[in-house]
Amino acid sequence: MSSTDDTNERLQLKSSYRDDKQGEGQWGDFTGLESKEIRHVFIRKVYSILMIQLAITFGLIALFHFIPSIHTFVRSSNGQWLYFASYIVFVIVYLTLICSQRLxxxxxxxxxxxxxxxxxxxxMLGMISAYYKVESVLIAVGITTFVCLGITLFSFxxxxxxxxxxxxxxxxxxxxLIFGIVCIFTYSRIMYTIYAGLGALIFSIFLAIDTQLIMGGKQHExxxxxYVFASLMLYIDVVYIFLYLLMLLGIRK
Structure with a gap:
């Protein structure tokens, strides 16, 4: 998965946010969180959707690890082709959701x-994690949980x-992005580790920003x-933090 393309798209989207006085009907209309009651309902809805998304995602990861037939399939050539198909579907749906406010x-x-x-x-995450030991995946899940919880509480x-x-x-x-390109052509364990660490750090900052955008009361909200767009942002943050931590700490089979 190309996380750098994703981050650039989101930066362009977020940098286009405008105050509500500048227009209506755009992603930049931050006019819905004036009331604390509305804000609390909005936050509960966003995090409820996020929890369902994460439960489905990590449930699939567990299936890919603990059911031998599925584990074998995702590591086969057919499973790899399905990975690329899933990636195409993900990109199309993701761009559709962030580009079409009406939808x-x-x-x-x-x-x-x-x-x-x-x-x-x-x-995609299930297939990637299938190449790592179960212990590594569990460690990455645990660290991701504590990191995301800590960042969320701090941001609030x-x-x-x-x-x-x-x-x-x-x-x-x-x-x-530049460092990732360099790592492709001059692979070394040290550079790979630095790249994974930087990726986890950047998406941790994304999580802090997105949390405050949802919380409201800041320069932008x-x-x-x-609520669907907000839960999508948080979901991408958590998923990429997990992915980079798995790359950083995981032991391949």
Whole structure:
């Protein structure tokens, strides 16, 4: 999966956010969180959707590890072809959801698209994790849980506005892209480890930013109507943190 393309797309999307005075009907309409009651309902809805997505994703990872027939299939040539098909589906659905505000807000199509995206990502992560030892996957899951929980709690209580860090994050993402290209042609374990560590760090910052966008009260915030888009952002953050931690700490079979 190309995480650098994903981060660049999201940076462009987030950098286009505007104050509600500048227009209506765009992703930049941050007008839905004025009421604390509305905000709390919005946050509960977003995290409920996120928990379902993560349960499906890590449930698929568990199936790919503990059911021998599935484990064998995903490591076969047919399983690899299905991986590429899942990646194509993921990219198409992801771009559709982030580019079409109308679709992302239209029930039940938004949930159908989100479900397809979750299943495709779940298959890709399941296949990738199938090449690592079970112990490594469990360690990555545990660390991801603590990291995401800590970042979320910190983002909720801190007075620092992470939503104003788009410029810094863009530079960091560009550096990750260049470093990833270098790693492809000059592979070394040290460079691979640094790349995975940088990736985990950058998506941890993404998680802090997205958490505050959902929480509201900062320079930028997300409309309460965009609960599917908000849960999608958090889901991508958590998934890539897990993936980079698995790359960083995992032991291949």
């Amino acid at each position: 992302a807000r239209r029930f039940p199509l938004n949930f159908i698209f989100l479900g397809i995206l979750t299943l495709s990502m779940g298959y 209580q801190t007075k620092y506005d992470f939503t104003s860090c788009f410029g810094v994050l863009f530079v960091a993402t560009l550096a990750l 997300i409309s309460a109507e965009d």
